[in-house]
Amino acid sequence: MMTKYSYFDRDLSWLSFNERVLIEAGREIVPVLERIKFLSIFSSNLDEFYRVRIPIMLAKQQRGKKSIYDKAAKIIYNQQIQFRKILIESVIPELKQSGVHFYYQDQTPQMLDDQITEYFYCHVAGLLKPVLLEKGASFFPANDRLYMVVLFTIEQKGEQIAIVNVPTFHLDRFITIKSDNTDHIIFLEEVIKKNLKSLFPDATHIESFNIKVNRDAELDLSEDYGEDMTELLERQLRKRKYGSATRFLYEPGLSAQHLQILVDALDCKQASVVEGGRFHNTKDLASLPVKDAMLCYPDWPANRKVRGVSRDMTLFDTLAKNDLMVHAPYQTYDTVLRFFNEAAIDPSVEEIYTTMYRVAHDSKIALALISAAKNGKKVVVLVELKARFDEANNIRWSKKLKTAGVKIVHSVNSIKVHAKLALVKRKDPVNPLLGILATGNLNEGTARFYTDHILLTSHQSMLGEAKKLFRFLSKKKRPEITDKIVFEHLLVAQFNLQERFLQLLDREIIHAKNGLPSGITIKLNNLEEQVLINRLYEASNAGVKINLLIRSVCCLVPGVAGQSENITVKRIVDRFLEHGRIFIFNNNEDTEIYMGSADWMNRNIYKRIEVIFPVYDQRLKQQLLQMITLQWEDTAQAVTLDKNMKNVFAQKDKGIRSQEAIYKFLSDHESVNS
Structure with a gap:
């Protein structure tokens, strides 16, 4: 009888990872400009989630299939509340203490109006293309671009609605105005908003709201494309900007009546209609024009030489x-x-x-x-x-x-x-x-x-x-069973990769059952594929100690009796993006190490050509083992993923920050051995 195992949902697990990114943005021990970068990463990740994953959830829901869309939407809503709280209550005040006033929620002071108006006429006005939404009219907002909905009243005509583009394709998103020894940073949208009377001179009342639409990013590629795929892809890329709307994001304050008019006019009936913050595309925060080394991580120059490379030898x-x-x-x-x-x-x-x-x-x-x-x-x-x-x-x-x-x-x-x-x-x-x-x-x-x-x-x-x-x-063909390429050293997806990994896992299970030393340490970006997860569960039940460093998606549920009590999962978020894939097998203390391109995702195992390779050099193996040990012992930036999918920090004020420790280790190692 086959054991019934449990798994985390892939998309909810990904949202758990994005929550960890948001947590980093909220940590006051992190320099403020680095916190802003994490806010930007969170926002960029979420945009991709809406472009790639939400369409799949919506399609399942519309077909009456089981979907976690409602649960995901609730998580995202709460995360966005936390995002704005971090930005408004923590990051912006800290910037202000450093002489930078960033206007996200506050109204810009009147003393800046003249400079804002001058910038509008010199740089912005000629790039604006207002479109009047007359009764029954439609408008197609481009993917991920910013627009303003302008509501205004004209005598004898009544209320009018217009869409105004925000030309971030041509202009910087943020404008800096210097005054009284302070850098005043405002959004391009605010420059436009303060000068809407110039666009609608006959209006007696004007108000505006920022909006954005995300669209499905999947490409529809034909299997039969002949010799030149380039031309086909170029056509499909042009179509991507016209994909189905997956999210309609709007600024708070827009009435239900006006919201419905816009949903109809912008053809967003099948999209998630989401109330956001005052400004959208907050991934642009990464380009905030603040240059102060004191507000960033100290520099770690990547000038550590690689041992063995010499000027005297090619x-x-x-x-x-x-x-x-x-x-x-x-x-x-x-x-x-x-x-x-x-x-x-x-x-x-x-x-x-x-x-x-x-x-x-x-x-x-x-x-x-x-x-x-x-x-x-x-x-x-x-x-x-x-x-x-x-x-x-x-x-x-x-x-x-x-x-x-x-x-x-x-x-x-x-x-x-x-x-x-x-x-x-x-x-x-x-x-x-x-x-x-x-x-x-x-x-x-x-x-x-x-x-x-x-x-x-x-x-x-x-x-x-x-x-x-x-x-x-x-040869440009898909691998078939008849393609008998023998790989003894390499593990290649579509040929022998999954089979070899299962053999390596089985060997550890046999060692554990025979009372011999065993153990598995794996570092991945994502862990989803259930055949390999099930074998990890079997190894855990056999008594194999398993350490997993999984940066993002993890569908394996750790710490469950009779399933995974010998499995610990950690994730690290720090100044660098953890990206390497490393596989370490104890093998009765004759350690084997493999590295390569493949995560344990369905797409990597079944739909890609991936290559995993062994590390034979003993010196390099010891180096890698030391680096992984430092990561596993990280108590500053690592969290443990519990059986409820929560990111749990170590209960220590100070400890090992693995990326810093690795930087120092490689520096000391090369200076001693060079």
Whole structure:
């Protein structure tokens, strides 16, 4: 008889993670500008939730299926109340103490009116496009853009309703006016509101309310798209801005009558109609024009050198002797850039292969690949065009690379290639293959604030398997049972990844049942896939001690008798985004460590090409074990997730802050061993 296990709902778990982000914004020990960034992250996360997850909930509810939409809406409502409380009662007063008056709720003083009006006429007026909503008229608000609903009265015509755009596409969201040794920061909307009489000169009474619409972000891609997916995706991206409305957000004070008129006129009948704060798109808080180092975290310059990299030897010659590992963002990403730069000019390099999932906007890696192609080398790049919200940038780079002579490969529609790989083939009889295998994107931009681990190696057998995978992906077909590619070192989704993970978990179960040392430590962004969760439950019931570091979604319920009493789940939110995926198996004290691109989500296991790779170098294994130990012992930024999905802080005033401890550990480690 199969045991009945319990699971957290994926979407409610994600909201629990966003609550943890909001908690960080409310902690007064965090510098105020960093708290503002966390408010921005919370808001940005919530926008994506409405664009991606809410449509699924609404569709289920409309079909009469079980949906947690009402519960999610209640959680979001309470979180938004907490958001405004943190901003109004804590953050804004702290800014004021530092000589910055940020007008979120307060009315701007009359002494600023002249400068506000001057800014309006010099910079704003010509960008406004008022649209009158006459009886029966409709208006289509673009996704995620800001608008003002203007209610005004004209004699003999009565009340009128107009929609006015807020041109944040062309102007900064915030305007700074200096007066009396104080920086007065106001929203662009406030500049427009104070000058509405200029737009409606015949009006006798004017009031306005800010609104915003979120739209469904999913792309409808046909399986049969021929050779050029770029053109199809470009068409679909243009359609994305016209997706179904999922949320209509409005400023408090709008009457029920006017609200209904707007819902009808803006075609938001199927959307969540949500009362928000006075201002929307608070993700823009990240660009608040306040520059004061004293209000931020102290700088941690990422200039820690990677042990073994020398000026006296090429990186490729170094790799032929020893594996290297870069821990971003604690260590400089220059070593990764050097790999591609050396490949571009090294006469012995014949071929270069790499995956690119999210390409940096001004990618130095892509530029090096262009140079390599122009230098006569064979360059093959698998650009994943379907990386959500990065599609347009990936298309732009795909075209540039192709024009330069790079062979561009796109994945089939039903599979995303999420693996993080690069491979160089040289004219070298001993070590012809050199490569990179990573937990995060080959992107020097995100490497500044994502914690990831990048292995540079000359392990010929493992890289030979990577080359097999590149060859398969170049065929642009979905993996089938008949595709018999043997992977002994690599764990590759669609081929052997889930099977190998289950074997590794089963081995720990066998050790525990035989009274031998066992243990599992896993670090992920998200944990959802139930086959692997069930095996973790079985391992717990067998007596295996399991430590899980899960940043975001966690569907596993910890601490339940007969299910997960040996499982502890923690999440860390700090100045850097925890992003690395690490898998550690005790294996009767013969520890094995794997890393790679795959979370344990349904999409990663069943709908993507992912690569997990072993770490063989003993020195690097010890380094990783020390870093994970510091994270597990974190009592400053880590919370424990309890069986009720609550974020529980350690009951200590002071303790280990793991990101700071890791930064110091890597600094001390390299200074001692360099």
